[in-house]
Amino acid sequence: MDLSVLTLSRFQFALTIMFHYLFPPLSIGLGGILVIMEALYLKTGRLEYEAMTKFWTKIFAVNFAMGVASGIVMEFQFGTNWATYSRYVGDVFGSALAAEGIFAFFLESGFLAVLVFGWDRVSPRMHFFSTCMVALGAFFSSIWIVIANSWQQTPAGFHIVGQGLGARAEITDFGAMVFNPSSMHRLAHTVIGAYILAAFFVMSITAYYILKGRHLNFAKKSFTIALIVATVASLAEPISGDLQGRTVAQTQPAKLAAMEAVFHTGQGPTPLYLFGQPDPKEQHVNYGIAVPGLLSLLAYGDSQKPVAGLDQIPQRDWPPVVATFQAFHIMVWLGGLFVVLTLVGMYLLWKGTIFEKRWLLWTFVLVVPLPYVANQFGWMTAEVGRQPWVVYGLLRTSDALSKAVAANQVLGSIIMFVVIYALLFVVWVFVLDSKIKHGPDEVGPLPIGTAPGGLLGIAGLRAGTGGASLTGVDDAKEKE
């Protein structure tokens, strides 16, 4: 095996970014769902919505901490492993990163404190405002990160200064950099993907509660909110994907050719493979089933126009075809599955029988890894499909490395990352599991104003559900 600094650094980047990206999509999506839940609480004053918001806030906080901890790694890693890249893009990329720090991170982390710890310290309105700010902060950070990444895909608003190894990109037009050809479509696709993931996450946990007959009121309401969010997002995602595909066809023909394994530019319509296994050596797709002309139609809106194939691109500039093709196809199939599942769910919700369909609830419990897979594979399509470039057409990944770093240093850090991330992942699942087992604090179905005031009133309310002693024990336990 080739254990060069390049291979190791690429492996480490893939490992750390994929681990990191387990967390941000849930933060982005769940942030928005929390806003909906707490808005319902403020509007109706019903304690069950308060309990709901508190429960999902705890999950959010654990997830957020993991996102922060694994995210600092990414910021450091540009400099540690990809110093040449950092020098090259610093002038362009830097302003986006600085904007993320100033606009997004401070917003999120400041108000997260109020969201998680501030229930007893601020008014409900102020608390709701904090929840909105946290959700907004998570959204802001996705904006700046996707803009920076999109600039690597479709560079715009810059010029090159210097030559050879000293060359670097300098910004000429900030607006053109921000609104580069792919940034807005990719941003929409990323954020919608995050909402799908978060909504399926909520549905998985609450469907489990419903199946086990626990926290029924809470679970059914949370499930319904999440199902609606999931349906809207799942239906919007293919539209956003289509828009993005057209941009890729215009701006990154090599990536599109790899996504669909178009080895040869034909004369007429180009087909779209539903599935298959590309063989780059033979330049052929094995076991493939294709819809004639569909790729031409999707890429150009013209089913007769041939799509440029890999034969028009020098072989040294080809992305890895098999990985790009399969990552893309798995993502698309999963997206289709989410549409079907949520539509079936909505139909049964409308008929009022969804909570009796145990097979469907079990399906929702078990499919929760799939949105994670879809999010990861979507990014894999984008990033692997951009290779061999780190900045498309300008800087090769192999030229972007740090010169001061030796292979054994990277190997050492990879081993550390693997050990630490494995440990963290196990602990994260364990903590999540204990949160889920604990569940939300039980409340009665009465609205706020109708209960007698004070502690006794709340005690009476809880006693009314028959859960007073249990909840009391849980609270005492948590205090210790």
Add this chain to the structure above:
Amino acid sequence: MDLNILWFILLGVLLAGYAILDGFDLGVGIVHLAVKGDKERRILMNSIGPLWDGNEVWLVTFGGALFAAFPIAYATAFSGFYTAFMALLFALIFRAVSMEFRSKHDSPSWRSFWDVSFSLASGVATLLFGVAVGNAMSGMPIGADMEYHGAFLDLLHPYALLVGVLAVATFAMHGSIYLYLKTEGDLQQRIHGWMWRTFGIFLVLYILTTMFTLVAVPLATRNFHDHPWVWIVVVLNVLAVANIPRAIFLGRPGYAFLSSCATIAALTFLFGVALFPDLIHSSLNPDWSLTVYNASSSHKTLAIMGTIAALGMPFVLAYTSVVYWVFRGKVQLSTLSY
């Protein structure tokens, strides 16, 4: 004053903000194991519970701003100190998750594992910050190619280690004073003793480091000749240090905390004076140093970032103040706490 100098100053402000704010919560971590018993450890951890994350963002923003304003220095420093930065990352990761996970499960061995991990990670992160400052002060083997030509162990020379230990002592003192403000009763009485002890250790190391710097690190004082007004900050620094024991003695811990904030701000300022106009001194040839001019982004990017900072910083200061105001007063444990 040009934009390059402005961004050098702004980075200094971010660094000082980070050192003051994360300084006290790293300090709480450093002294964490000095209390026994689950309840008191929870009080310590929850004294910084809502705040540490926002404090760490100052570091993240400092890193982002360094990348943006001086990408060449960022690239050289981060790749050159690869192993040191990886160690720092692991410390920061462990610190974050230790706090998040510690109280989520009710088992003594689980909790003491995360307690030790939290404290150790806080200490190691602080030590590494100090070592980084020490190396920046004394210069590093930077070649004509703007790359670092040395090994990890070259970073651990006596001066850098001394500054590292000084950083640990400074934050331990800063954290102890903070804890005194946030606690009450018997625990607070014991913390009163820690304030004196950590101040004593800090004072000894502060004097040692000052002497070492004056004798063995000529680069650090080169700007003093052309800019004698810098001596004012030196005097203010000494006054701030002297005011810490005075305020503790007079029973005014709030002033002691402000004095320790001022001490850290002054030390950061003097660090900036020692560097300027370099970001990284080359110990091989002064002409190879990375300066605010040869390592910076273009004028246009510095101007755009200046606009972003001018728009964003008032908000940052406003909601940082709101959060600190919301969480003022003594620590109270509740079901929401860590």
